[in-house]
Amino acid sequence: MDLIDANQRLLAAAERLYYPRGIHAVGMDEVRAEAGVSLKRLYQLYPSKEHLVAAYLDARDERWRARLRTHVERHAVDPGERLLAVFDWLGLWFAEPGFRGCAFVNAFGEIGGDAPLVLAVVQRHKVLFREYLLDLARAYPTPDPEALADELLLLAEGAMSAAAVLPEPRPDVAARARRAASALLAAASVG
Structure with a gap:
């Protein structure tokens, strides 16, 4: 998976999770799992x-x-x-x-x-x-x-x-x- 695809997946997962549930309620690992992106790739794109x-x-x-x-x-x-x-x-x-x-x-x-x-x-x-x-x-x-x-x-x-x-x-x-x-x-x- 390239960076562009990983980024699109992460942003879509963040949208699906953060908007309905709130930011504090959703951890980075949950966004990563929802996006199907490795932890390394997540932190490569978003350090925090x-x-x-x-x-x-x-x-x-x-x-x-x-x-x-x-x-x-x-x-x-x-x-x-x-x-x-x-x-x-x-x-x-x-x-x-x-x-x-x-x-x-x-x-x-x-x-x-x-x-x-x-x-x-x-x-x-x-x-x-x-x-x-x-x-x-x-x-x-x-x-x-x-x-x-x-x-x-x-x-x-x-x-x-x-x-x-x-x-x-x-x-x-x-x-x-x-x-x-x-x-x-x-x-x-x-x-």
Whole structure:
């Protein structure tokens, strides 16, 4: 097995194990066994659990943002509808089997303050999500796209947390967040 294949197997195994169960609950040997990779190869690629967790989150970030971007591009043309499509996508994500909230917030809650590599990936994910919202907000007729992006980011992040912990149906959380986003757009519009 070459390094590329071993790396893909390890990242897939980390995703299958860390997201549903948590980082502390899963040891490196369990990830290695799930991936079918030797211990030597695991530590050749990832010298510590922190390195593996950061890589797993980095890969998840790329997939998560790509899925969001694809949904928005396929389902909306109008700048306002593109911003609201973010919340539609969140509703689809919240309804997926095995949804456990934001993997980045979960990781930070478990180990972020004690793991600088993980903290850097978590912060980068949130910055890139905000930048995506800002790109969408710049196409919307508002005098302050920065403020609009910040407000929508807070609304989306709150919806992710609420969907993870509240007992009510998760798509309802996204629908309410979408209504709040629509009100923000109306208040921010100059046209």
